[in-house]
Each structure stands twice: as C-alpha cells, then as structure tokens.
Amino acid sequence: MDVEVRYIDDSKGNGLFAKKNFSEDSILFEESPLVCVQFSWNAEYGYKACDHCLKPLETAEENVRRLTGKTEIVLPYPELCTTNKSTITQCSGCGVEYCNADCQEKAFNQYHRTLCVQTGPLQCLNDAWKQIHYPPETGNVMLIPRILATIQQSCDKENTLNRFLKFCHRSVNDDSHLAHKLLGEKFANQISTLHSLLVQSMPHEHVSQLLSPEGFQSLLALMGTNGQGVATSPFSQWVENVPEKDLVSKLYEDMDANVGSFLDNEGVGLFETQSAANHSCLPNAEIVYRHNNSTLSLRALRDIEAGEEICISYVDECTLSSSRHSRQKELRENYLFNCNCPKCLEQADDPDVTSDEDMSDSDE
Template identity: 60%
Template sequence: MNENVEVRITDSSKGKGLFAIKKINSGSVIFEEDPLVSCQFSWNAAYQYRACSHCLRPLETAQENATRLAGHFVELPYPECCTTDKTKTVSCMMCAEQYCSVECQTEAFNQYHRTLCLQTAERNNTHPLEGLNEAWKQVHYPPETSTVMLIVRLLARIIQSPNKDAAIEQTLQFCHRTVNEDAELAHNLLGEKFADQISLLHNLLLAAMPHEGIEQFLTPAGFQGLLALIGTNGQGVGTSALSQWVTKTSDLTLSDEKRDVLDKFIDNLYDEMDEHSGNFFNNEGVALYTLQSACNHSCVPNAEPNYLHNNHRLSLVATRDIEEDEEIVISYLDECLLQRSRHSRRKELMKNYLFLCNCPKCEEQAEEPDVTSEEDECMSE
C-alpha cells in the first residue's frame, strides 16, 4: 500500500477511485510507479525518435536530438548538462532492439522480450509482427494515441509469466466493459474510416503470437476488449534528451548576461525545431499503470502525470493541496479540450470513455448553452 493513497470502492457509477489517506501539498509527488508494460508509438519509432525499447529513455544525446529536430547541425553549449549516457547503450544480439542499459535489456527479456525475440530468427519485413505493426501504422496515423504493439507485449508478458493466472488477473483489472462497449471503444480508437480493419489486425495478431495461455484474448471479442483496454487505460509517455538538457541548464549558476544569451539560444532553437519538425519533439509512447489507472477523470483535476526520471516511470504530482480523504483526480482530456464547453468535454469523454462527466466544473456549467457548430468543427480538425 502506498503511504499517500489507497484505492476505494465508491458509491457512484465510477466504481472505484484513488483517495488521499493524508494531506498532500501542492507540487508534491503523490506516488511513483513503473508500468505493467510500455511501448514506443509505432510512427514515433519509424521517424527515428531513438528511445530505449523497454523504458523509453532517450538514446540520443541532447545535441543529436536538437540537430535532428532542427534539421541542421546544432552545437549545444554546456554539454555537461546532457543526461544521456551512450556508453551504457546495448542491443539485443538476435533482433537488434536497443536499450539504455543492461538492466533494461534484462528486464525486457525476462518480462516479455524472450517470447517475441525467439521468433526473430526469420524475422523480416514480411513477418507477422512486422506486418501487424505496419498495418497499425496505416490505420492510426499521427498524432498517435496508442499502438497495437502494446497489446503484443502485454500478451507476451502473460505467456512468459511464471504465474499465468496472476498475470491474466492483472490484465483483466483494466477490463470492465461489456462486449458491446468494447466493440464501440475499439471502433472509436481507430475511427470510422478504419474501423473495418479490426479483423485484419486481429488476424495478423493471431499469426504473430503463440496461443497457449492467452486463448481468451485471441477471440474476436477478446481482441476488441484489448483494443478497448489500451484505448481507455493507456497513459501517454514522453521523454526528451533536449528537455532534460534545458532543465539542467536552468540549474547552472550564470551571470545575467550569460543567462540572457542562453535563454535567447534556447528560444531560437525551439523556433527552428518547430518550423522543421512541428510539435513532435519527444520520444512518445504509451503504458499501462496499475495504480494510476484507478484515478478517475475531472475537468478540474488536482493531480497530473509527469515523467521526472525521463523514462516510463510515472510520477503523479499534486497540482493543488489535496485534503485527507479527498479523491485524487486527473484529466483524461488535453489542455485544449479542457478549455472547451461542457458539451464538448462531455461529448469527447462519452465517445472515448463511455461516461458523462459530473465533476464540479460540469455541474457548475449545467445551465450553459450547448457548443456551437464552429467549436465542434475546430475540435475535429
């Protein structure tokens, strides 16, 4: 049990929630946890965002990161502020997957990679695993919200587990929908244009994975349930060598003149990266967290996920003071959507999570008129 929180059954339609068992101050780390499983987004990896295959820690130096994103060579001052240690990078001898350390490689192999790597002796661009990944990329263009390869690792984790029943139970804790709801969520994850590709993805998964011990997840309904699982419980993960360098430079003791020069350099660099790479600065992926998944949504959250260790380890940070016995809530919507009308927020939550929000903000705005058509059009762009 975490010393700050506990999961409780609620008397509402939410079923369960995460509650503070003592007062938590604003800015405090409420808890930290490693995921059950995580995976880099498929397009993110294809675009050469180099990250540890297991924990998503950057494998580029900050200077390499800035150079790639800006589209020209960038020489960063204060190179000692780079946190990437490339001397620790290792690769799998069979499949060439890269890891930030021997420790990550060992963890991956023991948790799920042995099952996947054993198939790689003949692995090429026509192998079912590659075919599944490529098919996913064609039905889930950037900006990405998940990847089917997270399902592959989740199932491989069950196959490798010394206690399959316990591993299945851990997986099923994320599944609490009906078959019809799972189907609706699976379609929403892909969007109307690609919803009919679910059977293609399912067949590719069947060809890619051993079946023993995971049969219940390999039926059409089971697969739709897994898509619903990652769509509703997957937590985005972002890491960046450059952002770590920027953070470290802020701790340097510099004269006002040198600080001003550095600030202008950083501002100009981000402008150049934005022009060349758009908003896609980070190594991005998705993960499943046991404790964090118990957090319910609110349009006025009191906590937010952070990645203070620059890998997939999640730190839930209080955004305001939280009183003892108060529920800890996060936003399932991004900052832009949170600023939309009550109608827009509830519409988005119903589509992607199948619930109507009754948080204090939504209750306070209950008498407001519905969203305009212009706002809906803006949201769909």
C-alpha cells in the first residue's frame, strides 16, 4: 500500500501517513471491512442489501418507487442501474440474501456457518437492540456476533482475536462511558440485557474473555469509536450517469417528502487501515464508497505530500463548520479526546458559543 501506520506519541498513539505524493481527488487506498452489518432498523424499513457486503438488492427503479411511495414511476435509462438481480442467492438455512454466490461463500466461511444455526437467539438480540437504539442509527449490536464468529471460525484464532483486540485500548471507565453514550441515558441500564442475550446466542469457545460483562462493554465501546458508517444506494449509482438532471431533482424532492433524508442502505463496519487515521477539523482525506458495496475508499481532499499524516473528520460537515467549542464537545463525548489540529489551535481564543444550545451549555 502507498500508506503506512506509524507511532506518533503517547497522546495520539498511531497515525496514518502517505508513502508517496497524492494529488487532490486521487484514491489513497481501498479496503474491505473485517466485518460489517446492516443497521437493524434500516433493514426493517425495507432497505434490501447483501447480508455480507451491503450491495443493494433492488433496482434503481424499485428503490425510487419504494422511497417515493409512487409505484407508477418508470425510470429511463434502465441500463444505468448496476443491480444484477439474476445473481442474488439465498441461504437455505436462514433465508438471508446475498448479491452473488461469491459473497455467500465468503460469509459462510468467515462467520455465517456459526451464526446461521443461532438464528432464533440472535433474532431476540436484534429485537432487543431495536427497542433500545432507534433511528437515526449509529451502530448495531449485531456486529458483535460477527466479530465473535469470525474469531471462532478462523484457522488462526489467536491472531484473529488480536486483530480485533487492537481496536480495544481504553480503560474500563472509558469503555463504560462510551457504551452508555452509544445507548443514550434513557437506555443505558439495558446493557446487561443485551449482554445476557448475546451470551445465550453465541458459543463461548475461544471468545470467553469477550463474552464477560467487561468484554461486552469493551466491544460496545469499540463499535462506538471505531465503527465506520457504510452507505450504498442503487439510485445514487444511477444518478451519477443519468443526463436528465431536472428529473433527478424532482425525484429527490419526492423521496425527501416521503422518507426524509434516509435514502441509503446503511450499516457499520470495522476497517483495519482506516481506523488508524486520526481526526482533524481540517481533514486532507475523506471516506467514500465508490463501488456501491462495503469496500471503503479514502480520497484526497487536497494534494498530500509523501510523509504527511493523513487525517479524516470524525464529525459531520455541519459540526466541522461550527465553533471550536461545539467540535471539541462532540469529540470529547464520543471519542474521549481534545483536538489540537491547526484549526482548533488557531481558534483557541475564540468565544466558546455560536448557538443558543452552546450558550446554555456554557452557562451551566
């Protein structure tokens, strides 16, 4: 790869660095997740995606009809749709669907052989999670069974376990804070319920340390801090090449009126290389999904020189444009660090308020 992970210091730990010059808009690297899973409510609302790679399983036309609520819509240029429904396969044991036989085989060999026979208990865990973690979704407890099953099915279980443990590096108190933050104050007391359901649904061999209460809390914290959102869409792929932009605008208006901003198949994944990228409020790279599946691409936002640290933003664009106070508050609550990027240092003497909400926070 043309990037490498280097140790920086005790406060920042590792960072991701360029090994060569990159021009703006170029792709620094691509990687598939160690594991990923669709959000539970996203699947419940009919967003059909491959159970392994999150590639859409409906056509662009089917997607638009469902999201607009208008079943009479006929999209022009059907050849621009990238969904191939003829290759979709289904697990004969539990019925989950895949975009093709290759994904089905990869899933079975990595984790699904273990999970398929636990469909009933895992459904109880999934149902409990949905009652605790409503949209907008930021994680999914169902990622954890895939982590555990991946370890159990691995030919080198110790090495696979250690790859996941690299994501777990905080104190017990930090893990507790992040787990509670993920569930929200109202449902934080349900962690023991989720843990009990997980223990009932998974074999314990080779993963007993992760099935302890502390191990489960650590996995929730892992998901909260390292889980990377994945989003795919058959319509967005169609839009990229369609010549009639006026038509596109009207369709987006109709979808927004019917379902709001929730347009994509969405899930969460763990990415080994991407997770080494530190945050900056002036990022020089961004995450994109060019292949309409869970393969992550890191794209340069500006020219990057060899030896330069590659940084992404851990917060959304709206937060990036807000005050230093707002950015620091979100990063402390969700990632447990104070940002010392050039933008934050430059704004160190700025007032700590930019909105009524921030004003009330500062007055407390």
